[in-house]
Amino acid sequence: METRWSNRYAQRTHTMEASIIRELLKLTTHPDIISFAGGLPAPDVFPVHEFEEACSKVLKEHGKQALQYSTTEGHLPLREMIARHSSRYGIHVGPENILITSGSQQALDLIGKVFINNGDNLLIEHPTYLGALQAWGTYQAEYVPVPLDEDGMCIDQLTEALRAGTKFIYALPNFHNPAGVTLSLERRKKLIEIASREGVPIVEDDPYGQLRYEGDHLPPLAALDSEASGKGAYSGNVIYLSTFSKILSPGIRLGWVIATPSVIQKLTLAKQGTDLHTSTFDQMVAYEVAKGGFLDKHIQKIRRAYGERLRVMLDELSANFPDEIEWTKPKGGLFLWATLPKPFDTREILKTAIGEKVAFVPGGAFYSDGSGWNSMRLNFSYCAPDLIIEGIRRLGNVLEGMTTRAA
Amino acid sequence: METRWSNRYAQRTHTMEASIIRELLKLTTHPDIISFAGGLPAPDVFPVHEFEEACSKVLKEHGKQALQYSTTEGHLPLREMIARHSSRYGIHVGPENILITSGSQQALDLIGKVFINNGDNLLIEHPTYLGALQAWGTYQAEYVPVPLDEDGMCIDQLTEALRAGTKFIYALPNFHNPAGVTLSLERRKKLIEIASREGVPIVEDDPYGQLRYEGDHLPPLAALDSEASGKGAYSGNVIYLSTFSKILSPGIRLGWVIATPSVIQKLTLAKQGTDLHTSTFDQMVAYEVAKGGFLDKHIQKIRRAYGERLRVMLDELSANFPDEIEWTKPKGGLFLWATLPKPFDTREILKTAIGEKVAFVPGGAFYSDGSGWNSMRLNFSYCAPDLIIEGIRRLGNVLEGMTTRAA
Numbered sequence: 001m002e003t004r005w006s007n008r009y010a011q012r013t014h015t016m017e018a019s020i021i022r023e024l025l026k027l028t029t030h031p032d033i034i035s036f037a038g039g040l041p042a043p044d045v046f047p048v049h050e051f052e053e054a055c056s057k058v059l060k061e062h063g064k065q066a067l068q069y070s071t072t073e074g075h076l077p078l079r080e081m082i083a084r085h086s087s088r089y090g091i092h093v094g095p096e097n098i099l100i101t102s103g104s105q106q107a108l109d110l111i112g113k114v115f116i117n118n119g120d121n122l123l124i125e126h127p128t129y130l131g132a133l134q135a136w137g138t139y140q141a142e143y144v145p146v147p148l149d150e151d152g153m154c155i156d157q158l159t160e161a162l163r164a165g166t167k168f169i170y171a172l173p174n175f176h177n178p179a180g181v182t183l184s185l186e187r188r189k190k191l192i193e194i195a196s197r198e199g200v201p202i203v204e205d206d207p208y209g210q211l212r213y214e215g216d217h218l219p220p221l222a223a224l225d226s227e228a229s230g231k232g233a234y235s236g237n238v239i240y241l242s243t244f245s246k247i248l249s250p251g252i253r254l255g256w257v258i259a260t261p262s263v264i265q266k267l268t269l270a271k272q273g274t275d276l277h278t279s280t281f282d283q284m285v286a287y288e289v290a291k292g293g294f295l296d297k298h299i300q301k302i303r304r305a306y307g308e309r310l311r312v313m314l315d316e317l318s319a320n321f322p323d324e325i326e327w328t329k330p331k332g333g334l335f336l337w338a339t340l341p342k343p344f345d346t347r348e349i350l351k352t353a354i355g356e357k358v359a360f361v362p363g364g365a366f367y368s369d370g371s372g373w374n375s376m377r378l379n380f381s382y383c384a385p386d387l388i389i390e391g392i393r394r395l396g397n398v399l400e401g402m403t404t405r406a407a
Numbered sequence: 408m409e410t411r412w413s414n415r416y417a418q419r420t421h422t423m424e425a426s427i428i429r430e431l432l433k434l435t436t437h438p439d440i441i442s443f444a445g446g447l448p449a450p451d452v453f454p455v456h457e458f459e460e461a462c463s464k465v466l467k468e469h470g471k472q473a474l475q476y477s478t479t480e481g482h483l484p485l486r487e488m489i490a491r492h493s494s495r496y497g498i499h500v501g502p503e504n505i506l507i508t509s510g511s512q513q514a515l516d517l518i519g520k521v522f523i524n525n526g527d528n529l530l531i532e533h534p535t536y537l538g539a540l541q542a543w544g545t546y547q548a549e550y551v552p553v554p555l556d557e558d559g560m561c562i563d564q565l566t567e568a569l570r571a572g573t574k575f576i577y578a579l580p581n582f583h584n585p586a587g588v589t590l591s592l593e594r595r596k597k598l599i600e601i602a603s604r605e606g607v608p609i610v611e612d613d614p615y616g617q618l619r620y621e622g623d624h625l626p627p628l629a630a631l632d633s634e635a636s637g638k639g640a641y642s643g644n645v646i647y648l649s650t651f652s653k654i655l656s657p658g659i660r661l662g663w664v665i666a667t668p669s670v671i672q673k674l675t676l677a678k679q680g681t682d683l684h685t686s687t688f689d690q691m692v693a694y695e696v697a698k699g700g701f702l703d704k705h706i707q708k709i710r711r712a713y714g715e716r717l718r719v720m721l722d723e724l725s726a727n728f729p730d731e732i733e734w735t736k737p738k739g740g741l742f743l744w745a746t747l748p749k750p751f752d753t754r755e756i757l758k759t760a761i762g763e764k765v766a767f768v769p770g771g772a773f774y775s776d777g778s779g780w781n782s783m784r785l786n787f788s789y790c791a792p793d794l795i796i797e798g799i800r801r802l803g804n805v806l807e808g809m810t811t812r813a814a
Contacts, residue, residue, distance in 0.1 A: 004608040004644055005670050048470030055462035063455030067656035102682040109681045134680035201411040237411055249474035251687035263412050273541035274516045275509040279686050280658035
């Protein structure tokens with residue numbers, strides 16, 4: 001009788017592929033397997049003790065408020081803190097520019113809900129964040145991909161790609177997931193210039209901006225656009241997304257959107273029909289943990305830990321991976337990206353790798369068009385250095401065996 | 408420049424009207440105003456102390472897990488607890504039948520995302536839950552309304568209403584929001600019989616089922632359908648929704664869906680693109696608070712408190728409301744519903760009422776077609792008994808003045 005429930009539309013090929021990969025990756029949660037597949041922060045750096053103190057304080061002092069319904073926009077002190085923090089990076093906004101979301105993933109969903117019509121073209125990077133493809137597939141978006149190189153989005157292909165008519169450009173300028181690359185300052189300026197000339201808005205997704213392990217911070221697109229618009233104040237052309245997931249805790253699902261008050265209002269109305277508001281309690285506890293300078297100190301600790309893991313992984317890749325494989329050298333974030341010669345299929349390699357108790361994500365999952373299966377994403381934040389060493393050795397052996405056989 | 412961001416489609420009339428009312432209702436949060444407008448639980452009954460102990464225990468024993476990403480389906484012990492609880496009420500399911508959602512509101516959104524095509528007809532009650540209209544408006548649902556009386560949905564109009572072709576029936580059988588009425592056992596059986604004959608599935612929304620203050624519990628539609636299907640096991644024709652919002656805390660945003668594993672899988676995939684998962688921390692803490700029989704005891708306490716408030720409000724309505732006004736006599740839940748003679752417009756009355764420092768929700772907000780403005784929803788859970796007495800007197804005066812003028 002369950003056939004009474006019939007789907008809205010057939011699941012799209014991309015989602016199907018994603019769900020096959022998800023099934024494969026379920027195998028990688030086995031404790032024997034060294035997994036570079038997830039995008040998980042290292043649990044060792046979670047400020048568990050600070051959370052405990054904060055929960056106790058929030059419940060003692062504001063227990064009835066913390067457990068009650070609250071506004072869709074989000075906890076005001078938290079939005080004020082985010083506004084102050086953003087101003088340090090050249091995005092000059094107030095709490096009226098900020099909507100708290102249930103993780104950054106919800107921001108992507110709400111943007112789709114409010115802005116994407118069936119068949120709208122979105123300009124994306126290739127590869128791009130899998131979660132964005134999942135969120136926007138629901139609203140039947142079409143994708144116009146622009147490739148990445150070591151300096152990020154290949155801006156010289158942008159004008160041509162925009163010719164098809166584009167709803168917005170989706171960019172991950174810092175320590176790209178999955179590619180690990182960072183958009184250079186020169187390209188950032190060029191991107192802003194072209195988007196402005198063509199009148200196309202930008203969604204800037206920046207979950208990892210704070211997690212830089214070498215080199216200097218680069219200004220966000222939202223700041224550069226505001227500067228270029230000559231007002232200094234926030235221009236509104238770039239919707240900026242970020243999250244507490246990588247700097248505090250992903251389990252509490254707290255992200256935020258920065259946009260003009262009028263866009264925030266539309267997103268707020270959409271959020272009201274989606275989940276009313278994000279957990280009052282989690283928002284108040286996160287504010288309590290983060291405030292008073294703790295977050296800045298805590299981020300230093302995360303940078304040291306992940307910076308070391310990145311260096312270990314890069315060293316091991318050099319020592320263990322066959323010569324014909326290339327990989328990116330991130331300056332921050334959680335991921336790097338390895339590319340094999342064209343005939344190789346990382347879906348097949350993953351099956352062998354799981355047998356050898358090591359895992360990664362096959363690269364095609366991050367492409368909108370079924371290409372990219374000769375690449376793989378490797379996470380370096382989750383596994384401790386000794387496991388990274390052992391895991392990359394195992395993976396090196398698998399790849400060595402395969403490239404030798406192929407030769 | 409913000410015009411670069413153009414909406415997906417014009418906001419629908421209903422949403423616009425809802426947002427005007429929302430603006431009006433913002434005025435009612437002023438501390439001077441006695442508000443029967445919200446749908447808020449009484450904060451006095453929140454188990455603040457138990458939450459504090461649970462947070463401490465969860466963070467001490469499982470801190471790294473509680474702050475980490477988790478599965479989209481939800482925390483397994485919590486799903487197992489919900490399955491056991493549901494079996495007590497004749498819905499025999501396991502954790503594979505349960506998806507944890509970010510409040511019941513998210514369940515409504517996910518159902519829309521997975522099942523509703525542009526222009527699909529949904530059979531709803533008139534009035535119905537405002538949040539469902541908001542959630543499904545996004546997916547461009549059309550509504551076929553069936554009126555309510557003191558025994559709930561007028562089942563004798565159901566077959567005719569289904570003639571237009573219906574995606575699903577949306578029913579709130581227990582202590583209806585906003586109407587306060589309960590679907591009788593006879594009508595429940597009739598509803599199941601007709602839905603089965605016509606092959607139309609049902610979404611059963613049951614946020615208040617546990618909050619009965621008099622009379623005997625009636626079996627949920629999901630249980631009756633399973634019984635009628637002759638298997639005893641859960642039949643799958645009725646998707647059942649509930650929430651911890653009214654029995655534990657709405658601030659933590661925890662609801663659940665019961666459906667067949669195949670429907671749960673579709674909803675899970677949709678949830679993955681929507682917010683990845685519901686707060687791991689809130690799920691683990693809620694489980695810790697609820698387990699070991701605490702929830703049952705706590706519900707007794709809520710029933711006593713709200714039962715008293717309901718009786719006080721009914722007494723005051725009899726003593727203070729003009730004769731030409733009628734109201735429902737709920738046996739549970741949070742709301743009752745008052746109906747004025749046709750020419751009265753409760754939007755206008757609300758303006759006067761706010762001047763007299765008392766508030767309610769004008770009834771038209773709960774209709775899909777712009778009707779119902781001669782009615783109002785009154786919440787009796789939030790205000791303490793003495794405030795209910797004072798507030799209903801104020802509102803009685805406002806109405807007395809208006810009905811006298813009209814006469």
